Amino acid sequence: MGFTAIEKVLARTSGQPGVRAGDVVHPDPDMVMIHDGVVREIKIKLDEIGINRVRDPGKLLMVTDHEVVYGNQRSADKGVFNRKAAAEWKAGRFYDAGRGGHGHIFPMERGMVLPGMFYFDNDTHATNAGAVGAFGLRVGSEIARVLATGTTWVQVPKTVKLELKGRLGNGVQARDIGFYFARMVKSGELPIDLDYRVLEYAGDLDQFSLGARVALCSTPTEMRAAGVFVPPSNEVLAYCKAHATRPFEPVYSDPDAEYESCHTLDLNAVEPQVSRPGNVANAVDVSELAGIEISHAFIGSCGSGMYSDLLAAASVLKGKKVAPNARLIIVPGSEQSMKRMTDEGLMQIFLESGAMVMPAGCGPCNDAVVGPVGAGEVSISTATNNNIGRFGSKEASLYLGSPLTVAASAVMGRISDVRKVPLDAALFDRMEAAYVI
């Protein structure tokens, strides 16, 4: 019996010849990541014990992405604390506000997260690493133990395989697949429990560029997956090789690996999706909700913060205006994308449309530190989830859609089918090659 990709990666990092789903191991990670939102509470805990150093500063990647623009003094004080912490811990890499962007995006773009890697993270959305065939595992507050001792316990997750068959239709994007998948699981048509499983994609994956692969990782995470794995294509490997900051060895599941279950999803059946408020799995075809007036729209988050997502938005917004009843917030995933937007004319398109561009990071999707919704407002966004109160008032209605759907809805001022809105073909066609070397 062969091994799954996560079993192989955890065997390598645990120094064992082979591990199986269910085993408890203590892997030596390739990297440890912590974000600005939790540094303070973790450092205070360690300081109280007297632990004044981290085990391996060279592996530590600290990022400021949750509160990039300090909206008040409390946030600014936290920034002061975090900079002091980075210095005391001698953090190998510290990407403070304005330096990197979203911690689950720029490390992939810049060759710090690479195929076959394993790392610990305090945050759930570390699963994005699956877009390049790597694994980031959330350990929450136990990141304190990882920082101090170098590791913590990990139960090897089971793997569920999902084969994508067919081609995406007109106006359908990778985020739509996630919403549709969640909908199929909720309805019971796909009998899957993703809790602490790795979701491994298979099938017709060559149509998904790196940006789309990041989007594929988003919704399974909200369904409580421990990881997502998209076997890296030659195109992804070439991008990673060109940007790698360290050697890497891609990992794939063996043909006879043991999966908990295997399923297929017919991509030809997927229409553009919109998730009703409350849960990602409340998705329906856009036609069911088209016409609902919106006042808030947001494109960004770790689910849709790649440069290709910005190109998608620009392809809709070019030459158009955001509707008078709506405001549109665009948050690039990285400072690199911000520069590229400026170089390649996207910034001008966004500004001329009346959209607001915020600094790279989580944007409104983190607890509404910027750009929240008010009571009674209706929002459509590419946020990771639309749980009640995710970014602002609990009295607001939060819908989710793909970058194309959100941009189209912002222009029309109501939830709209992007297939009925003219797109700029030149910008649209650049999406696929956004991360091609």
Next chain:
Amino acid sequence: MSSDFQWSLRGRCYKLGDNVPHPGGVIPLSLITARETDPKILIPKLFSETDPGFSTRCRPGDLIITGKNFGMGVKSTGYIAMAALGLGLLCESMSVQAYREALSTGLRVLSPCPGILELCERDDDVEIDYRTGEFINHTRNLRKTFTPMPPTLQELVAEGGTIPWLAKWWKTTGSKEVSS
């Protein structure tokens, strides 16, 4: 590891069903969002929305026995109260991330325990040995052995959870190591 640690608990069964949410079902949401960690504040609020006064009636050794997907998430607030009250937890299943949070508080917890709800009713006299997985319902004279707590995690629980474990590790090992 403390040699006198009590791995076996015996007490009354407190039976709960499937999909009990942490907020509301275990402890009020307000304490979770406030990130409250003080056991003195949390104890009176354990199950307060579903069973007011629970904390005054339970006794150390009592076992909370639940259905599938207990706790539903990654919050640890309620487990702090359970651990401080000397209670044990046995679940048909719980999210691995919830299990991690529970262990991190030092709570004696066993999951998964498939079929355990069929072996007990509320207030039965029940016993579990976390190191062997042996479960006994003395009231009904039923026995079943579940997968025990993994040996590598026993030390964490015996020390009282992640922070006390780290404190001991630092005192005995960590402070003597040279950072790499």
